[in-house]
Amino acid sequence: MRLLIWLCCCLSLQAFAQPSHLFDVTTKPQLISRQFEFTEGPSVDKRGNIFFTDQPNNKIWEYDINGKLSLFMDKAGRANGTYFDSKGNLVACADEHNQLWQINPKKKVKVLLRNYEGKLFNGPNDLWIDKNDNIYFTDPYFQRDYWTRNKSEMSGQKLFLLSKGISKPIVLDSLVKPNGIVGTPDGKHLFVADIGAGKVYKYEIKANGTITNRQLFCSETTDGITLDELGNLYLAGKGVTIISPKGEQIGHIDIPEPWTANLCFGGKDRKTLFITASKAIYIMRMKVRGVE
Template structure:
C-alpha cells in the first residue's frame, strides 16, 4: 500500500509526469556516476527496527555542487538542492539524475504543500517562498520586523500548510576576508519562525545559537530543531493555536565535539543538520558522527557512519522504505526496515 502522502498527491504526480515529458523544467537525465576511488564497501550496523546489520550504503553519485534539502515526490523519486549551483536536482528510482528547477535563488531546505506548491528557504536573496510550479512562484517572507533574514536554512510544511523554518544567521567572514559594508542592513538574528497558512509570519524562538535542521513529529505536536553548535537536538511542544512551549533538550548528540573555532557555547559543534522522522516517530539526525537515530523519547538507538559527513536526509522510494542521505557533494541511499512518515513529503 502506498503511503498517505503519495495517495493525496495523485494530481501532482500527473502534473509532474506531464512536465517530465514536455521538458520545459527538466533536463536530460544522466546515468548514475560513482567514483572509482570509493572502493570501500560501507554497510550499516544493526539498529532494531531501523536497519539490518550489513545493509549496503549505496553511493548514487558524487560530485554535486552542494547537497541539501531532500524531499520525496509522489512517484517515490527524490529532489534535493544543489545550493551553490542554484538548482534543484531529481534522483529517479533507477538512480539517474536530472534538473528539476533551474535558477532556484540558492534554494536550501524544501517542502511541499498538499496542493503541490514547492516551498524553499533561499539564500542568494534570503527569503522563503514558492519556487515551483512556475506560475505560482512568489515570496512569502524576506524579513522580520524590517530586518532581512540572514541565511534561511531549512523548513518543514505541516499537513495544514503552515511552514516552520530556521534562519541560521549570517556566516561570519572567513579568515582574511573583508567584513561586510558598514551600510549593509543589520540582519535578523538567528531564529525559528512559522508562517501560518494565511501568510502571517511569527518568530517562535530566538535563543538558539545556530538553528539548522527542523522537523515535526508524525502527530505534529512536537517541533524538533537541530542546533549545529549545540550538544542536543531541541524540542518544543506545539499548542493547537501554533504557539510553542518552552525549549527542552530532546536528544544528546554523539557527534558533539570541542573545537578551536566552534560555536560560542563552549567552543564546540555537533554538526547537527538535517532531520527526518519515520512512521514509528524515530528521529534521524545528520551530524558529525553520521546518521544518529533516536526513539520518540530521545533515546539513542544507534549511528550509521557514512563515507562523507551528511548534511540532510529524507525517506523516498516505493512506500518510503529507502533513506536518502546527501552531504558534501554526494548522495547515498539505504534500505530501511520502517518507512518514513507518510503524512508529509518529509
C-alpha cells in the same frame, strides 16, 4: 549463571549497536552520484520522488522513484532546505537573497517572504510544513561568499512560523544557531536542531500553531533531521545518528564523506533513506517508513 548473564549483556549491547529492526546491518549506504559541489535540503513529493539542492551551483535536482537523476531547476535562489506543501508546491529556503520561495509544479516562483520587519533574514536554512500548510523555518547566520553584507541585520538567530494565509511570520524561539527541523505527522510536536549549542530540542505545538514547553531531547551536534514511523529521529552530521523516541542513541550509519548535511525518506513505499553528504548523494533501504 554468570555465563548466562554475560551472554545476555553481550546480546543487549549488540542489539544497541546494530538496530536490525530498522535496517539490514550487513548492508552499507549506496552511492548514487558524486557530481555536486555541496548537496542539501532533500524533500519528498506525494509520489515518493526526492528533490534536493546543490546550493553552491544554484540548482535543484530530482531523484525519482525509478532511480533516475535529473536537473529540476537552474537558478534556484541558491536553495538550501526544501519541503512540499499539500498542493505539491516546493517551498525553498532561498539563501541567495535570504527569502522563502514557493515553486509550483510548472516551476513558477512566488516569493513568500523577503524580510522580517524590514530587515533581511539571516539566511532561511531548513523548514517543515504541517498538514495545514503552516511553515516552520529556521534562520541561522552562515556568512556566504556571494553576499554583499558581512553581518546580520537581525537581533539573534530564530525559529519562525509563517501561518497559512498570513503574510508576516512570527518568532517562535531564539536559539544559538537553529538548523534542522521536523514535526510529527499528528502535528503535536516539533523537533529543532541547534547546531550552535550541540543540542536537539522538542516542543509541543499548540492548536494555534505556536509552540510551548521546550525540552532538551538529546545533546548532539546535527544538521538536518527526519523521523521514521516508529518515532525515531535521524540526525545528519558525522554520518547518520539514530535517536529513539526516548532521546537515546540506538544506532549509527557511517557515510564515507566529510559531512552529512541532510536526509529524508522517499520512494514509493517511503522506505528509501536518501542522504545528502558533501559532494555526494546516497540511499539506503530501510525496514521502516518515513513520515514526512
